[in-house]
Amino acid sequence: MRPLTQHLSQSSFLRSERLLRKRANLVAVVVGCFWSEVFAQDGAASATTTTVTSVEGVTTTWLPGTFDPARYTCETKSCKLFNDWEWFAINTSNSTMICDEAHQDLFAFDGYFRTLPSICRAYKATGETYEGCRKNYCNTFDNAMQKILHLGGPGYYGFDQCRPFLDFNRTLCETEYRDPEIFCDCYCPTMTLLEPIPGCEDEILAFLLLGRRSPELARMYPMTAACAADLCRWYEIIGDPLPANPPDMVGGVPNICHEVGLPFRPQQCEELVTTIRSGMDLSYDPCPWLTPGEEDDVLICSDGSTHELDVTEAESWTVCIEHGFRWTCPANYPVMCEDRNCDASLDHCCQTETWRCKSGKERMCSPALARDLPEWNGFLTPDAASRRVLTTTLDPLQQFLSRSTTTTLPEGFAGEVKRVMPIIVWTSGAIGATVTLCVCIFLCRTHLSNVSKTVTGAPRFLKAYRTDPVSVFWPKNDVSQLEKQKLPPLRTKEEIEAERLDRQACEGLRAAVDAAYQRGFRGLCSYDGAPPPAEEEALLEAMATVRVRGLESKSGNGQLLVRGERWLRTLRAERHLMRVAADLRPIVADLGVHGLGGIGGTTLIE
Numbered sequence: 001m002r003p004l005t006q007h008l009s010q011s012s013f014l015r016s017e018r019l020l021r022k023r024a025n026l027v028a029v030v031v032g033c034f035w036s037e038v039f040a041q042d043g044a045a046s047a048t049t050t051t052v053t054s055v056e057g058v059t060t061t062w063l064p065g066t067f068d069p070a071r072y073t074c075e076t077k078s079c080k081l082f083n084d085w086e087w088f089a090i091n092t093s094n095s096t097m098i099c100d101e102a103h104q105d106l107f108a109f110d111g112y113f114r115t116l117p118s119i120c121r122a123y124k125a126t127g128e129t130y131e132g133c134r135k136n137y138c139n140t141f142d143n144a145m146q147k148i149l150h151l152g153g154p155g156y157y158g159f160d161q162c163r164p165f166l167d168f169n170r171t172l173c174e175t176e177y178r179d180p181e182i183f184c185d186c187y188c189p190t191m192t193l194l195e196p197i198p199g200c201e202d203e204i205l206a207f208l209l210l211g212r213r214s215p216e217l218a219r220m221y222p223m224t225a226a227c228a229a230d231l232c233r234w235y236e237i238i239g240d241p242l243p244a245n246p247p248d249m250v251g252g253v254p255n256i257c258h259e260v261g262l263p264f265r266p267q268q269c270e271e272l273v274t275t276i277r278s279g280m281d282l283s284y285d286p287c288p289w290l291t292p293g294e295e296d297d298v299l300i301c302s303d304g305s306t307h308e309l310d311v312t313e314a315e316s317w318t319v320c321i322e323h324g325f326r327w328t329c330p331a332n333y334p335v336m337c338e339d340r341n342c343d344a345s346l347d348h349c350c351q352t353e354t355w356r357c358k359s360g361k362e363r364m365c366s367p368a369l370a371r372d373l374p375e376w377n378g379f380l381t382p383d384a385a386s387r388r389v390l391t392t393t394l395d396p397l398q399q400f401l402s403r404s405t406t407t408t409l410p411e412g413f414a415g416e417v418k419r420v421m422p423i424i425v426w427t428s429g430a431i432g433a434t435v436t437l438c439v440c441i442f443l444c445r446t447h448l449s450n451v452s453k454t455v456t457g458a459p460r461f462l463k464a465y466r467t468d469p470v471s472v473f474w475p476k477n478d479v480s481q482l483e484k485q486k487l488p489p490l491r492t493k494e495e496i497e498a499e500r501l502d503r504q505a506c507e508g509l510r511a512a513v514d515a516a517y518q519r520g521f522r523g524l525c526s527y528d529g530a531p532p533p534a535e536e537e538a539l540l541e542a543m544a545t546v547r548v549r550g551l552e553s554k555s556g557n558g559q560l561l562v563r564g565e566r567w568l569r570t571l572r573a574e575r576h577l578m579r580v581a582a583d584l585r586p587i588v589a590d591l592g593v594h595g596l597g598g599i600g601g602t603t604l605i606e
Helices: 004-046 095-106 112-126 133-148 170-175 178-187 200-211 215-220 225-239 255-259 266-273 314-323 382-387 396-403 413-443 445-456 458-466 469-473 479-484 493-519 534-548 557-594
Strands: 050-052 058-062 298-301 306-308 326-328 390-394
Touching (some): 133 178, 200 215, 200 225, 306 314, 493 534, 493 557
Antiparallel strands (some): 050 058, 058 390, 298 326
16 A cells, blocks of 8 residues: 555646646647748748759759658658657656556557447448548557657657657658558458457457567567467458458458558468467567578478478479468578569569569568558658659750751851950950069069068067067056056955855755655655665755755755755655554554454444
């Protein structure tokens, strides 16, 4: 049971924290509106930027809004609330508790993710589309991010368990992120085809939403082998672009389910998504084919078996059809192609280079299962990158001239003179200026020599040497007036030392108060007789030093003393409560043994 003062101090601290967080969020909204206007103006200016290449008449133009060709245009480089190097974890006693509350809110009984399957099935039964799915999806993650922010950021609670919540941008989530698109346009319309065993539906959703994002979240939201089998049966139904038995549903499976590369081979899928088996944690790798095998001419299949290949025999490549299809390619054929054009169009081909693939593309991670998506870090999605292209156009006049013949007469003598006349004029002027300068130097060389000797030579030095410094530098003002303008007396060593000690006392008080408040107001005294916290002695000493030196009203020391007294009162109150609890412990124990009847002969009827 927590002490009473701990509950009171925690509630007051949380109230003040919420108030500061609301004010910080208001400031962030105002600043965000200002910078969004600035970036909008910059984007409008950059939309007209044109760069001329070395080829005459050929211009290279970026489409509007393209500051970085590979990134979205945001206030931060990664399009997050703060840049990655600005985030830092808040190490307080309630940090883990706040992070856990954010996770609990995501999967609350009446929350969005817990009710999503039933809502999707209800919309499918009525033949309607769940229009608010994506907005609610992004709003849920936005609430989770706001929950763990400390005063609006960049500090956050929860360490690695809540760090993935910060990789989020509300605007991009509602417009560009692929994970809400997959959930709302693929998973939701086909939710009626998911028929898991009891308890697996929540496990599948938790893994798809959070468990796949990091090793820490994979341990919090694991995928067991039994639930992985249900997920993979669902993927087999909705992910196969050429199913032998298409599902019986109105409108069929949405095309996006076939375009995101869902692993619809059951055995391979189960090996990919299972993160715990027989009580042991397994490493989650959603795309092992990106790392080829270590040996040449050795193919690894999904069941873990390895097979040597005879590259001269095409039949040897089909060995993995009976072993769950290809898992990784050999080291000398490291690229697994995107399309299934091998083994009778049943499996992905292995090639030495990407351009040798029939589609010209390498098989990548499915965005439905990937640990990290580029758009979470501000990079363009493949579709957005294809829309942001470089257009190279030829000037219309140059196009016309390239197709036409010239009818201009040859240039005459007047035209040739006109072309070289500027060169003649500039050359004549330069020659005339040089001749004039030489004549002036020749005629005036004697005068220049005398002037230089007077200004910089020995005569000037001798004149300064013979000059009486007293008559030159003696002040012209009255001596009595000068005596009145005396400089202030020099400070003694004692005064300088006293000032240094005062400054040291003020700084020590501020550091001691900050250290005490960083310790917090909870759990200062765990039991009766507990050793005093390290911050107490430093705070008492700093406060005593300030009072002894009479610095209570200097540099805000008064406020610091009030804050320090508040922390010490809380510590003394907790110690007193611990002492009272220790004194009452024998009485409570006696009540547990004899009941109230053993005290003063009183009988209590419950």
